[in-house]
Amino acid sequence: MSETSTDAALRERAARVIPGGMYGHLNAAIFGEGYPQFFVRGEGCRQWDADGREYVDLMCSWGPIILGHRHPAVEAAAAAQQAAGDCLNGPGPIMVELAELLVDMIPSADWAMFSKNGTDATTQALMVARAATGRTKVLVAHGAYHGADPWCTPSLAGTTPSERADLIEYTYNDLASAEAAAASADGDVAAIIATPFKHDSFEDQELADPAFARGLRALCDRIGAALVIDDVRAGWRIDLRGTWEPLGVRPDLTAWSKAMANGYAIAAVTGVDALRGPAQMLYSTGSFWFSATAMAAAKATLETLREIDGPALMERAGTRLREGLAAQAAAHGFQINQTGPVQIPWLSFAGDSTLEMATHWSVACLAEGVYLHPWHNWFLSAAHTDADIDRALQGTDAAFAKLRARFG
C-alpha cells in the first residue's frame, strides 16, 4: 500500500476507532504486507479494493460467495423479500420452504434450525447432542477450526479453562486417537465433531480417509454419541447432499453456513429424526435468526446450485486452476503441494515452513490482480469461467517468475 492510498487513509482512521485497526479473519495485518484492507465492490468472481484495483478473486470472501457477487436470482429473491418484510414478529413462509428444501437436498436432514453465524451452528449442534445424550464431553480434532466462541476460538485470549473443560482432542484421520479419546471420557461423550476434510490454517489440507470417516460413524454408534459434521466451510461446494455423502457416511447433525446464501448472513443445523426431540428442548435463538431476506437468498442460492450443478462447475474451474498451477510451478522449477478438494484448494511450497515463499508469491499475485491467501485455503465459485481461471493463471505465472527472481 502506498502511504497516500485510500486504503492507507482508511487504516489510519480505523486505527483510532477499531481495536488494532481491524480484527478477526479479515484483518489484513495477519496475512501479509501489501494486502489491501478495505474493499468496495464485487461482481461475479471479481472484487475491487478501496483504491479501485480489480482482482480475480480466489477467496470468495472466505467462502460465502459461491455463485459470484450480485447473482441475479439471489439478489432478486432477496430484494423481493426485503421489500415485503425481513425482520418481523414471526418468521415468514420462506422459513418453512427453506427447511423443506434442506430436508429434500440433504439425506441426513430430517429437520433444520437456522441462525446467523457458523459458530452459532456448531455451538447449537453440540447443544442438541448434549440435550440428546445428557452427556458433557465432545471430541474435537486437534487444530480444527469450529468457530470463534470461547469454546472454539483458536486464541485463548479472553477465554477461561472451564469454557474448554468439556473438550477432548483427537487427531484428524487417526481413528485410534478418537477411540482413545472416547475411552478416556468414561462413557461421557455427547458428540464427535469433525470437519469433512482437514482444512486447518498454515498446513496442507488432508482429505478424510474413508476408513476414518466410517470408523467415526461406527464409534459414535457404539458409544451412543452424535456424529457432528462441521460443513460450515466446505458445505455446498463439493456435494450438495453434504460433503461426506460421497463417502457413504452420514452424520447425525451437520452445521452449515458460509456459502448457503451467497453472502447473506445465515447458518443452519440439520439433523436426523432421532434428534428432533432433543433439538426442541433447547432455548437457542437470536434477534435476527428468523429474518426472511437471508432465507430467501439461501433458497435462491441452493436452488440455483442444484439447477446449474454448482459443485461440478467449481470442480471444473478448480481442476483447471490446479493443473495450470502445477504446470507453472514445474516450468519455474518450484516444488509445490496442492491439497484439498479442487473447489477449496490450497498451494504450499515444499520446504517453506516459515511460509516466506507463500507470502511473497501471494503478494506478487495480488500485484498481478489475483487475490488468494498465503496460509488459508482458497475458494472457487460457480462464477469462475475458464476465461477467469486463465486470467488468474496469467497472474500466478508472473508471480512465479518474480518468485524465481528472488528465490530461484
Place this chain on the structure above:
Amino acid sequence: MSETSTDAALRERAARVIPGGMYGHLNAAIFGEGYPQFFVRGEGCRQWDADGREYVDLMCSWGPIILGHRHPAVEAAAAAQQAAGDCLNGPGPIMVELAELLVDMIPSADWAMFSKNGTDATTQALMVARAATGRTKVLVAHGAYHGADPWCTPSLAGTTPSERADLIEYTYNDLASAEAAAASADGDVAAIIATPFKHDSFEDQELADPAFARGLRALCDRIGAALVIDDVRAGWRIDLRGTWEPLGVRPDLTAWSKAMANGYAIAAVTGVDALRGPAQMLYSTGSFWFSATAMAAAKATLETLREIDGPALMERAGTRLREGLAAQAAAHGFQINQTGPVQIPWLSFAGDSTLEMATHWSVACLAEGVYLHPWHNWFLSAAHTDADIDRALQGTDAAFAKLRARFG
C-alpha cells in the same frame, strides 16, 4: 387460528421440518394460543400475518424495528451498499464510518467491534474483560437475559455445568448482593454485567436505582473489574448515548444490537480506551461480521435517530400509550402495573401471577388488531404516531371490555 388458515397450514408443514414446529423467542406456541406464527409484511409500525391480518405492532419484532419497517433512508442506504458489495474480502469504508459514528455518539465508546447477534456482543464483551484482567469470573444478575449461548441461555437443556462455572449471581438493584458476590470470588472478578434496567420476562420491569448503578461502577473501580452494560435490548430507545448516561454512570464496555440497524443483522461492542489493547488480543470473528450492507443500514438508522430525536418521539408515543392504558384500566375496574421506560413498556394485572389475565387480554388485543405480548416487554418505534397509538388504544379498550366480561 382457524384450522383452515394459511398460518395453520404453514405450521403443519413446519412441524415436519423444524423441531417443535418453531423454536426460540419467536415460537408462538410459548406465548399463547391465538397468536399467529408466520408474518409476511411490515410497513411503518404495522405488520401483517400470513393470513393478511393487519396489526398495530407494539413489539417491533422484539426490538429491532425502531424507525418503522421499510424506512426510506435505511432501505436506500442498504440497497446502495448491497448493489456495490456486501460480503467482500475485507470490510468496506462504511465499517470505519460506523465505528466513528458510535465513538462520536457514545461517551463511553473509544472504539467499536461489530458482529451479528446480541449474544455475540455480550460474549465478546466478557472476552475483552477477561483478556484485560486475566481473571475468570463474571457477576450476572439472577434471571437476567444476556443471550442464548450455553453460558447465558435461560434453559439449561444442552448446556454443561462447566459452561456456567465462571458466573456468580447477584440480585439486580441490590448493591450489597453484588458486593457479596464479588467478595466470594476472592479477587477473581473480570466483569460485572448488567442490563440498564431489569427487563426479565414474566415480571414487572424495574428501572435501575441510580445508587445501585453508581455503586456497581464504584465496585468495579475498586476491584479492577470491567463494568459491562448489556444494552442489546434497550439500546437507542432511551438515550442515544447509552441507557445509563442519564444516570451519569458510564460502563467500560457496552453490548449493542437489536435496534441498531432497524432490522438488519448487526451487533457491536463499544469500549473505553483502556480496553483497546485487550480487545485487540481476541480472536473473535464471523463470516458475515464485516458485511457492509447491515453497516450501511446501521449508519442510516443511527443518523436518522439523532436527526429526528428518536428517543423523544418514542417517549411521546409511549407516554400516550401508558396514559391511555391507565385510563382504560381504571375505567374498566382493573388494577394494572405499567413498568419500564415508556419506550419499552410492559403491563401486568395486579395479582395475575399465573398471567391468565395478561394472556386473555393480549389475545383479545390481537383480535382487535393490536400486537403485544403477555409476558415479555414491548417496544415502541419512532414510527408510532399519535394516530397509531390511538388506534392501538381503541383495540386495547375493546380487549379490556372483553376481559371484564370474563373476569370482571
